[in-house]
Amino acid sequence: MSTEITVxxxxxxxxxxxxxxxxxxxxxxxxxxxxxxxxxCEHGVCGACTVVLDGRTARSxxxxxxxxxxxxxxxxxxxxxxxxxxxxxxxFWKHHGLQCGFCTPGILLxxxxxxxxxxDPSDEEIREGLSGNICxxxxxxxxxxxxxxxxxxxxxxxNGHATG
Amino acid sequence: MKPTAFDYVRATSLDHxxxxxxxxxxxxxxxxxxxxxxxxxxxxxxxxTVLVDLAGLDELSYLRADGAHLExxxxxxxxxxxxxxxxxxxxxxxxxxLRHVGHVTIRNRGTIGGSAAHAxxxxxxxAVLRALDGELVATGPGGRRTIAAADFFRGFLDTALExxxxxxxxxxxxxxxxxxxxxxxxxxxxxxxxxxxxxxxxELDDSARIRxxxxxxAGADQVPVRAAAAEELLAGxxxxxxxxxxxxxxxxxxxxPTDDIHAPADYRRRIAAVLTRRxxxxxxxxxxxxxxxx
Ligand SMILES: Cc1cc2nc3c(=O)[nH]c(=O)nc-3n(C[C@H](O)[C@H](O)[C@H](O)COP(=O)(O)OP(=O)(O)OC[C@H]3O[C@@H](n4cnc5c(N)ncnc54)[C@H](O)[C@@H]3O)c2cc1C
Ligand code: FES
Ligand code: FES
Numbered sequence: 001m002s003t004e005i006t007v008x009x010x011x012x013x014x015x016x017x018x019x020x021x022x023x024x025x026x027x028x029x030x031x032x033x034x035x036x037x038x039x040x041c042e043h044g045v046c047g048a049c050t051v052v053l054d055g056r057t058a059r060s061x062x063x064x065x066x067x068x069x070x071x072x073x074x075x076x077x078x079x080x081x082x083x084x085x086x087x088x089x090x091x092f093w094k095h096h097g098l099q100c101g102f103c104t105p106g107i108l109l110x111x112x113x114x115x116x117x118x119x120d121p122s123d124e125e126i127r128e129g130l131s132g133n134i135c136x137x138x139x140x141x142x143x144x145x146x147x148x149x150x151x152x153x154x155x156x157x158x159n160g161h162a163t164g
Numbered sequence: 165m166k167p168t169a170f171d172y173v174r175a176t177s178l179d180h181x182x183x184x185x186x187x188x189x190x191x192x193x194x195x196x197x198x199x200x201x202x203x204x205x206x207x208x209x210x211x212x213t214v215l216v217d218l219a220g221l222d223e224l225s226y227l228r229a230d231g232a233h234l235e236x237x238x239x240x241x242x243x244x245x246x247x248x249x250x251x252x253x254x255x256x257x258x259x260x261x262l263r264h265v266g267h268v269t270i271r272n273r274g275t276i277g278g279s280a281a282h283a284x285x286x287x288x289x290x291a292v293l294r295a296l297d298g299e300l301v302a303t304g305p306g307g308r309r310t311i312a313a314a315d316f317f318r319g320f321l322d323t324a325l326e327x328x329x330x331x332x333x334x335x336x337x338x339x340x341x342x343x344x345x346x347x348x349x350x351x352x353x354x355x356x357x358x359x360x361x362x363x364x365x366x367e368l369d370d371s372a373r374i375r376x377x378x379x380x381x382a383g384a385d386q387v388p389v390r391a392a393a394a395e396e397l398l399a400g401x402x403x404x405x406x407x408x409x410x411x412x413x414x415x416x417x418x419x420x421p422t423d424d425i426h427a428p429a430d431y432r433r434r435i436a437a438v439l440t441r442r443x444x445x446x447x448x449x450x451x452x453x454x455x456x457x458x
Contacts (some may be wrong), residue, residue, distance in 0.1 A: 132267025
């Protein structure tokens with residue numbers, strides 16, 4: 001049995017037939033060719049597969065594609081504005097917040113939500129926010145540095161917009 | 165691994181969900197947030213033939229304060245409950261505990277009903293339901309019934325729900341104003357299931373004696389443990405260091421941990437005592453916050 005779903009992926013509408021057992025991570029990687037969705041543990045622990053569903057982060061490996069019917073899905077591919085990197089991507093690049101980059105898409109989306117909920121987090125809050133994402137390469141310190149700087153850039157941008 | 169094949173039904177009403185479950189007679193499973201069930205499917209520890217998705221049932225997603233209770237619809241997401249002022253004001257132990265459930269990303273999807281129905285003995289919500297004498301509301305082919313938390317959690321991932329029943333809500337008594345709460349957990353990584361977690365809600369009287377205490381422990385038995393003997397010991401007494409240590413020992417004595425790959429039983433029992441003492445110190449400290457996440 002396959003089920004028809006309609007979703008918007010990074011703003012683009014898409015209708016597809018999926019088997020109910022297809023996970024959202026496999027749907028995005030294999031049917032939508034969005035390889036920025038990483039699959040590590042496939043049971044919710046590593047955070048590599050994190051995407052945004054209707055504005056909140058979700059584990060795409062712990063979500064069936066059929067559950068996403070009708071939602072707006074964001075992946076790391078939607079983060080940059082054309083060729084202009086998102087401030088988080090800029091900061092990760094500048095502070096060497098990644099080595100192999102496997103964990104990076106999930107971390108970027110997780111941190112984007114963290115900063116939306118809490119624009120000026122302490123280092124401890126950043127570490128707690130990152131605790132659901134496993135990075136095998138960087139030891140986290142550079143990631144924390146990158147998040148701290150991106151937070152400042154984003155705050156300045158928001159204030160800029162607010163005042164004119 | 166990938167899940168085995170199954171059919172998928174998106175329930176259009178509670179009656180529809182109950183009817184589909186009845187039709188499949190034990191082979192169907194309810195799908196809520198999927199944060200526990202989808203991994204179980206992927207590991208093939210669960211192989212239902214049909215999943216009945218409750219996601220479309222807005223009627224099961226609500227927070228309601230009725231008289232002396234807070235009622236939470238089963239499909240309400242953990243993150244919604246954690247951040248709602250209504251909950252913080254009425255049952256402050258709940259948000260303090262939910263902050264320890266997985267990570268924000270898990271809480272965005274995981275539901276209150278899913279956590280209760282899954283009944284992991286290390287989970288936070290079942291322990292809070294036990295500590296505060298909560299109730300669970302279920303609907304099945306025979307109609308609606310209410311089950312006390314004390315009777316609901318029966319064993320490891322085992323509850324009093326019958327196969328054809330849908331959990332529709334949990335109910336918690338509104339707490340007295342001024343109740344002080346504390347949560348202490350020991351986990352390998354922030355947000356992971358705790359090795360042991362202790363939850364306390366304490367009321368002090370005008371002379372700073374303990375009027376009442378409610379204590380529950382997760383991760384120390386096949387079900388959440390309610391520490392009644394320790395609660396009795398504390399009631400009516402000033403929170404002296406000796407009393408708190410005695411209560412911590414009484415809590416540890418109420419646990420029945422088993423050895424597993426994460427920790428030997430005796431280690432869990434000792435951690436339960438240490439975490440209880442910290443909880444009680446925190447909840448009875450002179451200028452304790454009304455609600456504190458540890
Ligand atoms: C990495 C990770 C870490 C986690 N850490 C924690 C933690 O620290 N503490 C914690 O408590 N939880 C933790 N969880 C589990 C998480 O909280 C789940 O969200 C929760 O246990 C299940 O809720 P759900 O809505 O996702 O239910 P689902 O996964 O959809 O369902 C779980 C079970 O309950 C049944 N069910 C669901 N809803 C109903 C209903 N209304 N009526 C009848 N049966 C129903 C399902 O059939 C299934 O058997 C973690 C999960 C992950 C992936
Ligand atoms: S692949 Fe989804 S959390 Fe690891
Ligand atoms: S950069 Fe390699 S896993 Fe994080």
